[in-house]
Amino acid sequence: MPDLVPAWRRQLKWFVLALAIIVADQLSKIYFNSHYQFGELREVIPGYFGFTLLYNPGAAFSFLAAAGGWQKFFFSALAFAVSGWLGWNLLRGRFACLMSVAAAFIMGGALGNVIDRLLYGHVIDFIQVHHYSDWYYPAFNLADSFICVGAVLMVLDSLRNPGK
Incomplete structure (x- = not known):
């Protein structure tokens, strides 16, 4: 029996997931x-984990933060190019389930950070992890977390399906 639902309609769930990530990311940043005041740190687990408010005009780990504005x-x-490529492949049904989840995570996270860059000129970060004494891991946000988890899922999928 032929499938009555067009292939692109079966892929909409991944775009809904990406949109949910964008909404959750933006609500948390708002x-x-x-x-919070800029630079304020409220420790949840003293010495290990807390929330803060920091602005990052660059990319991961403040890469190119002082580049003068072109980096935005x-x-x-x-982010638009990567999201477009992932979205196109999702629509075409080229990804298995795990890779589709990874693509939705990366698209949602990347576009969540793009919204910040276009609205504010920087990305809002608020999760602060301490590792040792006064050494802190760079602050990050939900979008960053989804991008990282999506990348890990992509690696796992490539290990499970070599050659695809």
Whole structure:
């Protein structure tokens, strides 16, 4: 019996997941941007974990943060390009389930950070992890977390399905 649902409609769930990630990311950033002062740190587990409010004009680990502003457009264009490629492959049904989840995570996270760059000129970060004494892991946000988890899922999928 032929499948009556077009292939692209079966893939919409992944775009809904990406949109849910964007919404959760933006709501969390609105909360921290309105309830915290810049640089304020409230420790949840003293010495290990807390919430803060920091702005990152660069990319991961503040890469190119002091580059003069052009990086906002570069990282936004890169996020649109990667998200477009992933979205196109999702629509075409080229990914298995695990890779589709990974693509949705990366698209949602990347576009969540693009919204910050375009609205504010920087990304809002608020999760702070301490590792040792006064050494902190760079602050990050939900979008960053979804991008990282998505990348790990992509690696796992490539290990499970070599050659695809």
